[in-house]
Amino acid sequence: xxxxxxxxxxxxxPALGLFGLMVLFPFLLTFLLSFQRFDHQVGIVPGYTLDxxxxxxxxxxxxxxxxxxxxxxxxxTLLCVLIGAPEAxxxxxxxxxxxxxxxxxxxxxxxxxxxxxxxxxxxVLGPAGLLNSFLQSIGLDRVRILYTxxxxxxxxxxxxxxxxVIPVWTSxxxxxxxxxxxxxxxxxxxxxxxxxxxxxxITPGLLSGALIVFALSASAFAxxxxxxxxxxxxxxTLIYDEYLxxxxxxxxxxxxxxxxxxxxxVMYVTQKMMEGRYARRMGS
Amino acid sequence: MKNGPLAILFHTMVLAFMLAPLVVICLVAxxxxxxxxxxxxxxxxRWFSAVFEHSDLLxxxxxSLVLAxxxxxxxxxxxxxxxxxxxxxxxxxxxxVQGLLMSPLIVPHLVLGVAMLRLFTLIGxxxxxxxxxxxxxxxxxxxxxxxxxxxxxGAEQNxxxxxxxxxxxxxxxxxxxxxPLMLPGIAGGWILAFINSFDExxxxxxxxxxxxxxxxxxxxxxxTESIDPMMAAVSALIIALTAVTMFALDRxxxxxxxxxxxx
Numbered sequence: 001x002x003x004x005x006x007x008x009x010x011x012x013x014p015a016l017g018l019f020g021l022m023v024l025f026p027f028l029l030t031f032l033l034s035f036q037r038f039d040h041q042v043g044i045v046p047g048y049t050l051d052x053x054x055x056x057x058x059x060x061x062x063x064x065x066x067x068x069x070x071x072x073x074x075x076x077t078l079l080c081v082l083i084g085a086p087e088a089x090x091x092x093x094x095x096x097x098x099x100x101x102x103x104x105x106x107x108x109x110x111x112x113x114x115x116x117x118x119x120x121x122x123x124v125l126g127p128a129g130l131l132n133s134f135l136q137s138i139g140l141d142r143v144r145i146l147y148t149x150x151x152x153x154x155x156x157x158x159x160x161x162x163x164x165v166i167p168v169w170t171s172x173x174x175x176x177x178x179x180x181x182x183x184x185x186x187x188x189x190x191x192x193x194x195x196x197x198x199x200x201x202i203t204p205g206l207l208s209g210a211l212i213v214f215a216l217s218a219s220a221f222a223x224x225x226x227x228x229x230x231x232x233x234x235x236x237t238l239i240y241d242e243y244l245x246x247x248x249x250x251x252x253x254x255x256x257x258x259x260x261x262x263x264x265x266v267m268y269v270t271q272k273m274m275e276g277r278y279a280r281r282m283g284s
Numbered sequence: 285m286k287n288g289p290l291a292i293l294f295h296t297m298v299l300a301f302m303l304a305p306l307v308v309i310c311l312v313a314x315x316x317x318x319x320x321x322x323x324x325x326x327x328x329x330r331w332f333s334a335v336f337e338h339s340d341l342l343x344x345x346x347x348s349l350v351l352a353x354x355x356x357x358x359x360x361x362x363x364x365x366x367x368x369x370x371x372x373x374x375x376x377x378x379x380x381v382q383g384l385l386m387s388p389l390i391v392p393h394l395v396l397g398v399a400m401l402r403l404f405t406l407i408g409x410x411x412x413x414x415x416x417x418x419x420x421x422x423x424x425x426x427x428x429x430x431x432x433x434x435x436x437x438g439a440e441q442n443x444x445x446x447x448x449x450x451x452x453x454x455x456x457x458x459x460x461x462x463x464p465l466m467l468p469g470i471a472g473g474w475i476l477a478f479i480n481s482f483d484e485x486x487x488x489x490x491x492x493x494x495x496x497x498x499x500x501x502x503x504x505x506x507x508t509e510s511i512d513p514m515m516a517a518v519s520a521l522i523i524a525l526t527a528v529t530m531f532a533l534d535r536x537x538x539x540x541x542x543x544x545x546x547x
Contacts, residue, residue: 005375007369007373008369008370008373008375008378009369009375011365011366011368011369011373012365012366012369012370012381012385014362014365014366015362015363015365015366015385015425016366016381016384016385018362018418018421018422019384019385019387019422019425022400022403022418022419022422023384023387023388023391023396023399023422024384025403026396026399026400026402026403027399029399029402029403029406030395030398030399030402033402083298083301086291086294087294087295087298090287090291090292090294090295091295093286093287093291094287100538102295102299104530104534105299105302105303106298106299106302108526108530109302109306111479111483111526111529111530112306112483112522112523112526113482113483113485113499113500113503113522114483114485114500115485115500115503115504115507116306116309116503116519116522116523117305117306118507119305119309119503119507119515119516119519120304120305120306120308120309120519121305122507123305123308123309123312123320123516124304124305124308126320128319128320128321129308130304130308130322133322158301158302158305161298161302215390215392218392219392219393219394219395221393221394221485221486221489222485222486222504225504225508226504226507226508236392236394236486239394239398240394240489240490243398243401243490244490249398249402252398253398253402256394256395256398256399257395259392259394259395260391260392260395263390263392264390267390
């Protein structure tokens with residue numbers, strides 16, 4: 001490591017300049033915008049007020065949308081934990097060629113556009129889709145599932161699962177299989193080994209995966225837009241409507257900033273919790 | 285250690301869940317009818333030819349391709365010196381610099397989109413392809429930066445010091461030692477940046493114009509407006525294209541390494 005006063009700033013100047021112009025400055029603008037007011041006759045009214053924030057806090061519609069978004073994101077996170085963690089474990093116990101083969105299959109949807117995947121789910125869950133054809137063929141009633149929160153959760157789990165499998169997989173790689181064997185030879189049942197030996201060691205991976213899944217789900221746009229439709233309004237689709245249909249930019253800006261704030265807060269709290277946990281573990 | 289039958293059953297169900305929507309798309313794409321249905325017995329390529337006759341769709345495909353190529357290249361050129369600064373120097377505010385450059389991973393793309401829209405209207409850049417490219421540079425930079433930092437941290441720093449002590453100046457050290465050591469990170473970073481730009485929809489939907497519209501945005505619009513099997517054909521083509529890319533990536537790097545990231 002070289003301690004030099006000027007060179008590193010010079011080296012990172014192009015990137016910093018661009019990020020200053022296109023991240024920090026626009027955020028400042030959006031922050032200011034959220035304290036303005038929109039009028040359907042005159043557009044954005046000059047002068048700064050707290051009107052938009054008051055409007056959001058006093059209207060139960062917005063609470064409902066935020067509540068729905070939180071609920072959908074939490075369900076998605078929980079399902080990703082319940083499916084992703086065991087799947088990563090099963091993968092890690094496979095033999096050499098199959099292991100990377102199946103890992104790639106589980107992770108590959110990451111590389112396919114989320115619009116394509118959302119469209120795929122609308123084909124599976126639609127009124128004449130795969131699911132309903134299957135239900136009919138075994139003599140059951142059709143279900144109306146597309147354009148419901150359930151459909152959004154299903155599609156979100158599909159999109160988010162790789163983000164859960166990756167960190168759990170990474171922490172499983174660091175695990176020493178001899179410890180499991182030791183526990184087994186000392187008379188622990190398979191379940192005990194999983195619960196008392198494996199799980200505690202992959203908890204950090206599990207938590208960071210859950211954090212990513214929750215944050216990405218809460219701000220997901222294409223999935224609720226295509227699988228939830230107009231009926232299942234979520235925060236992201238609400239912001240989109242305010243900006244591009246209602247043209248009420250101050251309101252959209254305020255909702256976007258609230259979303260950002262909640263996301264950052266959840267990350268911060270989780271991080272602090274994890275640090276606290278480790279401090280205890282290390283015995284300090 | 286081996287997986288029991290229960291574990292294999294679970295694994296099969298997860299695989300089926302992950303592949304179901306993709307398989308259904310590829311089947312529906314071959315329907316001869318006008319509705320989004322899985323064809324039984326009769327197949328047709330009519331919706332694929334419809335894709336190639338849809339000039340808007342082709343235009344947005346080229347838009348996306350050029351945009352992703354430019355954004356990935358600019359991002360890599362800009363990130364190489366930044367990655368060197370972060371891994372080879374101690375300086376005040378290093379954490380902040382790294383935090384800012386990685387921030388597009390934490391800030392929702394939707395929020396970036398509305399912020400960019402505000403900036404673009406203010407400076408009169410709405411609909412500009414150049415500014416759209418810069419916006420994409422922002423969102424792909426974290427991916428490029430992360431791979432380059434990994435490559436630089438993993439590389440032997442002694443070699444650089446040896447070269448310097450033998451009289452090589454800083455440019456020669458960079459050109460002959462550091463850059464070759466970074467090359468895997470640069471290539472991997474470029475590819476990840478390209479893919480992420482090519483697939484980006486949430487931010488782009490706010491800042492594209494009819495002239496600069498990208499493929500995912502066009503497809504999002506198509507999917508909300510119509511129930512035409514052509515959408516299935518485009519999607520199937522994208523899946524095929526991704527599969528080919530993945531195969532190439534796997535041959536070059538090992539796909540599990542690219543997706544999981546080096547530790």
